[in-house]
Amino acid sequence: MLEVYVDGASMGNPGPSGVGVLLKKKNVFIEKSYYVGTYTNHETELIAVMKGLKLCKDMYPDEIISIRSDSKLVVDMIEKAYTKNKMFYPLLDEILRLIPQFPYCFIKWIPDNQNNHADRLARIALRSNQ
Numbered sequence: 001m002l003e004v005y006v007d008g009a010s011m012g013n014p015g016p017s018g019v020g021v022l023l024k025k026k027n028v029f030i031e032k033s034y035y036v037g038t039y040t041n042h043e044t045e046l047i048a049v050m051k052g053l054k055l056c057k058d059m060y061p062d063e064i065i066s067i068r069s070d071s072k073l074v075v076d077m078i079e080k081a082y083t084k085n086k087m088f089y090p091l092l093d094e095i096l097r098l099i100p101q102f103p104y105c106f107i108k109w110i111p112d113n114q115n116n117h118a119d120r121l122a123r124i125a126l127r128s129n130q
Contacts, residue, residue: 001064001066002023002024002025002056002060003025003068004022004023004024004052004053004055004056004065004066004067005021005024006019006021006045006048006049006052006067006069007020007045007115007118007121008041008043008046008047008048009044009126010039010126011126014039015038015039016035016126017039017043017047018122018123018125018127019047019048020033020034020117020118020119020120020122020124020125021033022117022121023055023056023059030059031117032051032055033125035129036125042073042074043091044122046074046088046091046092046095048069048118048122049069049078050091050094050095050098052067053065053067053098056102057101061102062102063103064103064105065106067105068115069107069109070110070111070114072109075107075109077092078092078099078107081096
C-alpha cells in the first residue's frame with residue numbers, strides 16, 4: 001500500500017498557493033512541491049489531493065492508495081462525492097475521476113501534527129514563487 005500525504009498552503013484567501021505531496025512506500029519516500037497559483041485555502045487542499053493522485057498514476061498506477069489529509073472538509077467532500085460549493089465542482093470532479101483508476105483508493109483525515117512533512121513541502125512551494 002502506498003501512503004500519500006497531501007497538504008496545501010495559501011498566503012491569503014485567496015492568495016498565492018503551494019501544495020506538498022509525500023509518497024511513502026515502506027522505506028521509500030518521494031517528495032514533491034508545486035506552486036499552483038492563486039487559490040483559496042480549500043481549493044489548494046483539493047489541488048493537493050489531485051496532484052497526489054496524478055503523481056501516483058504516473059509512478060504507481062497499480063498500487064492501493066491511502067490518501068492522508070489534514071483537511072476535514074476535503075476528506076468529507078471526497079468521501080461523500082458531493083459539495084455545496086460550486087467553486088469546488090471542477091476540482092472534486094477531477095479527483096472523483098482519478099480515484100477509480102486505482103485498484104483501491106481511500107482517503108483518511110489525520111491531525112495537523114501527523115502531516116508536518118506535506119505541510120513543509122507545501123510551504124516550500126509557496127516560498128519558491130513569491
